[in-house]
Amino acid sequence: MSDSTVLVTGGAGYLGSILTRQLLDDGHDVVVLDRFLFGDNALAELRDDDSLTIIEGDVRDEDVLEDAVSRADDIVHMAAIVGDPACSDAVDEAIETNLDATVRTKQLAAEHDVSQFVFVSTCSVYGNSETGSMLDETSPVNPVSVYAQTKQLAETSLLEEPMGLDVTALRLATVYGLSPRPRFDLVVNLLTKMAVEQGTGTIFGGDQWRPFIHTRDVARGIRAVLDAPAEDVGGEVFNVGRDDENYTMAEVGKLIDDAVPEADVTVDETVSDDRTYRVTFEKLREATGFVPEIRLPQGIDEIRDALETEAIEDPDSPLHLNHASGGKEVE
Structure with a gap:
């Protein structure tokens, strides 16, 4: 993994801009595909880095998407319409971006012999847990918003038909920082x-x-999965956070x-x-040793x-x- 080129879709966003920096610090070449819907300041200081390629475009644009995928050894798919109000106000766009484009990214990744495909999902898929007990990756999901529903459907599609990819879905705790x-x-x-x-x-x-999980720990958790042996993380769903x-x-x-x-x-x-x-994160800790620090x-x-x-x-x-x-x- 140390010499791989990593495509980060949504790599100029709230979480992607941190992951991009950490991957560059690790010595990777990084390709960022992003719409820059919220401006380009997040990566401005990195534009002269020879290890970074920035592609401005929408993951729903198949030509742009294929160009980005063709450059990658591994993919971290973060691009999405994020949040309940944003998705509820633009349901069609949310489905196209969060679900349809995710499935197409996986298909292109298989065609271009990508190794690892890490999909960034959310613990919001658990929705309303009536049991009150700690939830793990085998617990029933109950998404109560368009955002969570599109993420849950994308998870299912990716994992039921991996198409030869080492697919991993990461359900993030509520992010802050x-x-x-x-x-x-x-x-x-x-x-x-x-x-x-x-x-x-x-x-x-x-x-x-x-x-809850801090932004920098999210990026650390994703890197832990990228660095882990495929047999330990491929085809798996992991909650990302810490129990306490x-x-x-x-x-x-x-x-x-x-x-x-x-x-x-x-x-x-x-x-x-x-x-x-309430969510337990033991599975990821056992598979990779990852524990959030902040x-x-x-x-x-x-x-x-x-x-x-x-x-x-x-x-x-x-x-x-x-x-x-x-x-x-x-x-």
Whole structure:
């Protein structure tokens, strides 16, 4: 894997821009395919890197997609319409991008003898877990949004017909943290921003469970899978996170209150959230040794410090939102 060329679809995005950097640091050649829907600043400083090829285009454009796939030894497929509101507002585009283009990328990968195909999915596929117990990769899925449904359907298609590829699906815990392409429509990032800027914030429900993972740890987890022997990860689904980073949303609010003492993050119990899931990540740890390093309080402190020191240029920019509403969590 050390000398491989890795295609990262969506490589200029919130997570992709971090993974691209880590792969380059590992010594890989990297090909990025991205629409640059949220601008090109996330990769601007890397454009002169001889190990990086940037292709501006849409994964739904088959000619562009095949050009990108033909350059790769391995693929990390991250390109997607991400988040519940964004997908609900553009259902056809979400299906075309999150499902149809994913299937076509796999087909082209098989035609071009790609080795590993890593698909980035989400723990949102668990949706509303009625059992209250820790969920593993064999637990029933119950996606309650268009976003989660398209991801779950794409997982099924990839794994039922791998076409000779070593396909791995990664269900990410709820992501938070800083990035070269910041996002402030994710629940931890949004609530921390509101606490710093407005001194307030509201959590709806409070008793619902979520697992959390930092942006940099997501990239580390993907690299761990790319580096693992194919027989250990091929044809498998893995949850990506750590067991002791499951929190109720009320607990998340308390952590943000602790990090921004002058703020008051409240819980509105009159509004419920159908999504609740606690997840175990033992399978990935046993297969690859991967354990996330960054804990939620540390990540909250990083976001707070970046906002207070104005390290993030124009944090209120619409470019930092995956959906124009920006006023609620999207994953």
